[in-house]
Amino acid sequence: MSGIFITLEGGEGAGKTTIIQQAADFLRKQNYQVTTTREPGGISISEKIRHIILDKQHTEMDARTEALLYAAARRQHLVEKVIPALKQGEIVLCDRFIDSSLAYQGYARGLGMDEILSINHFAIADFMPDVTLYLDVDPEIGLQRINRTQGREINRLDLEEIDFHERVRKGYKEVVKRFPERVVEINANRDAKQVFQDVRDAILTRI
Numbered sequence: 163m164s165g166i167f168i169t170l171e172g173g174e175g176a177g178k179t180t181i182i183q184q185a186a187d188f189l190r191k192q193n194y195q196v197t198t199t200r201e202p203g204g205i206s207i208s209e210k211i212r213h214i215i216l217d218k219q220h221t222e223m224d225a226r227t228e229a230l231l232y233a234a235a236r237r238q239h240l241v242e243k244v245i246p247a248l249k250q251g252e253i254v255l256c257d258r259f260i261d262s263s264l265a266y267q268g269y270a271r272g273l274g275m276d277e278i279l280s281i282n283h284f285a286i287a288d289f290m291p292d293v294t295l296y297l298d299v300d301p302e303i304g305l306q307r308i309n310r311t312q313g314r315e316i317n318r319l320d321l322e323e324i325d326f327h328e329r330v331r332k333g334y335k336e337v338v339k340r341f342p343e344r345v346v347e348i349n350a351n352r353d354a355k356q357v358f359q360d361v362r363d364a365i366l367t368r369i
Contacts, residue, residue, distance in 0.1 A: 165248030166369055169259040170361075171337075172297035173330050175304025176350045177357060181297065182255045184358050185365060189253055194369075197247040200257035202235035205242045211235040229267040229278055233285040236260070240286055253369065259291055261337045261345070269333025270326055275340075290344065293368045295361055296334055297350035301327035 170178045179200075186196045202212040214220065215231050236259070247254050260282045268278035301324055338345045348360045 164251040166253045166293075167244065167248060167256070167291045168253065168365060168368070169256045169261070169291040169294045170297060171258060171261045171265075171294055171334065171345075172350060173299055173301055173304050173327055173334070175307035176297035176299040177307070177354060178257050178297055180354065181358055181361050182257055185361055186255055188362060189365070195250070195252040196255060197243070197252050198255045198257075199239070199243055201239060201259055201262065202232055204239045204244075204256075207242075208235040208239040211238075225267060225271040225273055228271070229263060229273060229281060232263050232267065233281050236263075236282065237285040240289060245289075256291075259294070260286065261294055261296070261334070261341075264337050265330050265333030269336060270329035275333070275336065292344075293364070294341070294345045295364055296338060296345050296347045297357065297361075298331070298334065298347055299350040301331055303351055 170182055172178050182198055186198045189196045201208070202215060203209045211231055211234060215223070215228060215235075244254050244256065260279075263278050263282055264275050267273050268275035305324070305327065338347050346364045348357060348364070350357050
């Protein structure tokens with residue numbers, strides 16, 4: 163495959179959606195072919211799974227069920243959208259991938275990062291991003307941003323207590339330690355323009 167697979171990660175309110183759009187616009191102006199997508203979602207089947215996972219009515223969902231649903235959505239999205247775009251030589255910018263499962267279900271839910279990695283290795287057959295940009299945001303700042311953003315989807319994870327989001331951040335820090343050659347940490351507490359500059363520089367370095 164001749165394309166480049168770039169994922170953006172971070173806790174709630176890190177600004178991934180905005181940054182991905184800005185990065186895509188920038189790269190297209192440089193004459194790169196770009197596909198933007200998200201997890202869970204990006205295609206019909208995975209969007210339906212997303213609705214099940216994030217539905218605020220589903221507060222009784224078991225943590226292992228949640229992890230398996232994410233892995234299932236990830237598999238379908240990968241084979242139906244990501245890999246075909248990469249084979250066409252495109253840059254794929256994806257809002258979340260395997261590292262979200264490691265941080266949220268593996269660490270914050272307490273299922274174990276190795277266990278979640280095993281589930282996802284089955285799902286993605288060892289297919290990993292070329293580079294991952296982790297937007298590190300203080301959970302209180304991130305949740306404040308969400309509350310200020312009109313029209314943003316408020317999902318089941320947004321309803322978790324602050325200590326859950328603190329664990330998610332610790333989980334991401336463990337991901338950074340585990341995959342230092344792949345994951346680039348960026349301070350997302352700052353102004354959006356500063357964050358985008360760092361994201362842009364990291365992408366240009368890779369491509």
